Amino acid sequence: MNIATTFLFAIYIIDAVAIALADSVTCVLREIIRTDERIRFNGYPSESHYVTTPDGYILNLFRIPYSNNLKNENSYRPAILLQHGLLSNSDCWLSGGPDHALAYLLADAGFDVWLGNARGNTYSRNSTTISLNSPKFWHFDWHEIGTIDIPTMIDYILKITGQRKIHYAGHSQGTTVYFVMLSERKEYNKKIKSAHMLAPCAFFEHGTSMAFKIFRPLVGTPGGIYNQVLADMELMPQNRLVNRFGDTACGIDALSKILCKNIWLLFAGEGYQNTNLTALQELVETHPGSCSSNQGIHYMQLSGHNAGRFCQMDYGEKKNEKIYGQATPPDYKLDNIVAPTYLYSSNNDGLCNPQDVDTLVSKMKNLAGDYRVPDLSFNHLDFIVAKNMRRMVNEPVIKNIFKHEG
Secondary structure (H helix, E strand, C coil), rough: HHHHHHHHHHHHHHHHHHHHHHHHHHCCCCCCCCCCCHHHHCCCCCEEEEEEECCCEEEEEEEEEECCCCCCCCCCCCEEEEECCCCCCCHHHHHCCCCCCCCHHHHHHCCEEECCCCCCCCCCCECCCCCCCCHHHCCHHHHHHHHHHHHHHHHHHHHCHHHHHHHHEEEEEHHHHHHHHHHHHHHHHHHEEEEEECCCCCCCCCCCCHHHHHHHHHHHHCHHHHHHHHHHCCCCCCHHHHHHHHHHHHHCCCHHHHHHHHHHCCCCCCCCCCCCCCHHHHHHCCCCEEEEEEHHHHHHHHHHCCCCCCCCCCCHHHHHHHHHHHCCCCCHHHHHHHCCCCEECCCCCCCCCCCHHHHHHHHHCEEEEEEEEECCCCCCHHHECCCHHHHHHHHHHHHHCCCCCC
């Protein structure tokens, strides 16, 4: 049994044990605080909205409609949608609290802030037609999130606010789905005022993360046995016991804090000197947030068999011919992206490597900005938990947004 198989088997055993233990000790575990409750706890108004996609998935969006600090509920407030990354959810935008987190900073800058949740995550686990327990529920990857979920969210926000365009910001997979949306549904360019890609992820040829080393041998090549066995299933669902353990581990003695950082930053990039432990502790209260295994498989293909390409899911030549009408999956048409788009990347990102960001920059013909975080130790997770993320990332993002607000 190789290291990748051993690691995968260990994950399943740990998750199964955690679920069993959680079921037996539910009475002693506190309820996980929802995004809207967390927002209100920090002194901001919040709303919870549900919208159904054309294929029946029910998505939960949260909203900070205005800022109590500004008393601007009767003023014009430009809308912005924030979209989380893989295995994440809307809570990631609140980590660090009002002084650091992008959602609160945007609200205090006068924006109408919407927090999206992709199908299958903690808050979007229902469908009008399919049971959560059916493999059919999990038969999607980030292609469907980009071509269906994000457009559905945008149209709903425009309908509720009465605005013609919105701003968009995404982290990690939240950037991937944006690239997919505008590549495949270019009519949505006209609905974007500006877009801000934090840790932009499209190409993965040079990724250094341990995740690639572990999972690429398993599912990086289409048609393998693991691709078939692991497809269409839930990956790392939220577990109250796991969340409670992680929360506690990040909040006690120095040794545990170091362990906490290293576990959570294992896949994000080496180094943890920027981590705000309070923000990380808040994050692990609600993470991981679940996704379809297909999302991870698709990423692994882009680091393995299809390295150097940004393309749709690869099912092998025979099935590709049936689905796409060609032996290889089609590339996403990045030339279709003409909305003002800014990239914010970092030197120490183990998932979205600077060289892969260079490739992305070379493929985008209408890029509005290519910002590289000056702190060379900044990694993938630092965009949402670093103690200096306000100065390094969030303030530049807000400054660029205002360029498109007259």
